[in-house]
Amino acid sequence: MFYEDLSNYCYYLKTPVSTVRNVGWLEKDQPYKTGKVLDGFLSKLSNIILGNDSVDAQVNRIRSMHPCSLYDCGMLEIEVNGKKSSLGTAEIWVPSKDGSVFFAAPTMVYHYVEKHSYLPPEKFVSAVMNFDLSMPYKAQDIYLKEIKGHF
Numbered sequence: 001m002f003y004e005d006l007s008n009y010c011y012y013l014k015t016p017v018s019t020v021r022n023v024g025w026l027e028k029d030q031p032y033k034t035g036k037v038l039d040g041f042l043s044k045l046s047n048i049i050l051g052n053d054s055v056d057a058q059v060n061r062i063r064s065m066h067p068c069s070l071y072d073c074g075m076l077e078i079e080v081n082g083k084k085s086s087l088g089t090a091e092i093w094v095p096s097k098d099g100s101v102f103f104a105a106p107t108m109v110y111h112y113v114e115k116h117s118y119l120p121p122e123k124f125v126s127a128v129m130n131f132d133l134s135m136p137y138k139a140q141d142i143y144l145k146e147i148k149g150h151f
């Protein structure tokens with residue numbers, strides 16, 4: 001599944017949602033930006049993917065199966081403080097820094113950055129860096145609200 005970075009979200013939907021932007025939906029043979037992300041980005045991203053007692057940033061769990069699309073890496077896993085999560089079985093939704101949009105990324109985005117030097121859009125990087133892991137946040141509720149009328 002390839003979506004251009006920052007295009008309007010339309011996965012499983014009839015009409016795209018302009019308040020939700022795609023990030024990191026890479027596909028083999030589609031060029032993508034490479035580079036070095038900010039220090040601390042991957043560690044923050046893994047904490048968002050794994051969530052905690054107040055934060056659950058995942059939507060479309062299981063329904064979205066995305067093994068690494070670039071190489072034969074298959075399905076992968078991350079671990080933070082002994083807690084594990086599979087990559088590629090959900091999306092994460094992260095609010096932009098100014099709160100005007102949400103970014104929807106496959107959890108595999110972690111692997112794309114770590115192993116394939118993918119450089120996500122700056123706005124996504126700052127959204128991740130600014131995400132408050134101590135605030136109650138349930139992405140699935142936002143998902144249901146945002147896609148209303150689009151399917």
Ligand SMILES: [Zn+2]
Nearest residue numbers: 068070071073
């Ligand atoms: Zn890979």
